[in-house]
Amino acid sequence: MSVDRTTDHTPADYYERIAAAYREDRFGNSYGRFIDAAERRWLEACLTRRPDGPVLDLACGDGRFSDRADLGIDLAAGMLRIARDAQPGTTFARADATAWPLADGTLGAAFCFHLAMHLHDAQLRTLFAEAARCLKPGGLLLIDVPGRLRRRLRPHRSDIAHWHGHSAHDVAEILAMAQGFTLDCADGLLMLPLHRVPTRWRPLCASLDRLLCRLLRPLASYQLIALRRS
Numbered sequence: 001m002s003v004d005r006t007t008d009h010t011p012a013d014y015y016e017r018i019a020a021a022y023r024e025d026r027f028g029n030s031y032g033r034f035i036d037a038a039e040r041r042w043l044e045a046c047l048t049r050r051p052d053g054p055v056l057d058l059a060c061g062d063g064r065f066s067d068r069a070d071l072g073i074d075l076a077a078g079m080l081r082i083a084r085d086a087q088p089g090t091t092f093a094r095a096d097a098t099a100w101p102l103a104d105g106t107l108g109a110a111f112c113f114h115l116a117m118h119l120h121d122a123q124l125r126t127l128f129a130e131a132a133r134c135l136k137p138g139g140l141l142l143i144d145v146p147g148r149l150r151r152r153l154r155p156h157r158s159d160i161a162h163w164h165g166h167s168a169h170d171v172a173e174i175l176a177m178a179q180g181f182t183l184d185c186a187d188g189l190l191m192l193p194l195h196r197v198p199t200r201w202r203p204l205c206a207s208l209d210r211l212l213c214r215l216l217r218p219l220a221s222y223q224l225i226a227l228r229r230s
């Protein structure tokens with residue numbers, strides 16, 4: 001689904017417009033299901049040890065992973081409506097990822113999927129400052145970013161700066177921005193162009209992809225980064 005320049009002034013405007021179709025559009029085909037499953041696996045692995053306090057799903061969208069969170073925030077009211085219906089056990093609020101409506105030092109963990117790519121560096125720094133403010137010492141922040149190295153090799157064709165998937169970072173850049181955090185672990189997601197592989201070959205290629213991501217993590221399309229509050 002493409003950006004409509006007449007109505008989509010911010011990423012949140014875009015997601016507001018496509019809220020009802022988002023899940024099927026992004027995660028309805030086998031490629032999307034692969035990404036969804038891989039992210040879910042990483043999230044579950046990172047949260048295996050029970051966080052010492054509530055868990056926040058930042059930019060929760062339609063609540064794809066909000067079953068793993070106590071709280072969810074997003075800017076698009078349409079996405080939040082779907083999330084509330086889908087996850088009645090989670091509390092949702094409309095808020096910006098750069099201004100969390102939470103008290104200092106109250107969260108056990110926070111995770112944030114598919115948002116960083118829409119943010120300018122200044123916004124990303126503010127997001128990390130909010131995470132540092134709201135997480136308890138030892139709390140985890142999980143975030144994914146499009147990989148810088150991969151983008152250098154395969155530049156993104158878009159004339160809309162900092163729009164979908166436009167920003168890219170490597171782990172060292174994220175660590176430099178995330179004051180008050182140390183690196184817990186980093187993983188890669190998507191090395192091969194799985195969407196171009198015939199469906200019957202995908203399971204085999206998906207296993208190969210996982211192996212390549214482990215061996216050549218900086219080259220993966222997405223960097224999955226777990227940061228720990230000092």
Ligand SMILES: C[S@@+](CC[C@H](N)C(=O)[O-])C[C@H]1O[C@@H](n2cnc3c(N)ncnc32)[C@H](O)[C@@H]1O
Binds near residue numbers: 015
């Ligand atoms: C690609 S969706 C990801 C949703 C969900 N995290 C997932 O992985 O399915 C990006 C989400 O970020 C939200 N968003 C965009 N800018 C935001 C901001 N500044 N603060 C909070 N949410 C924002 C959008 O409304 C949208 O729901």
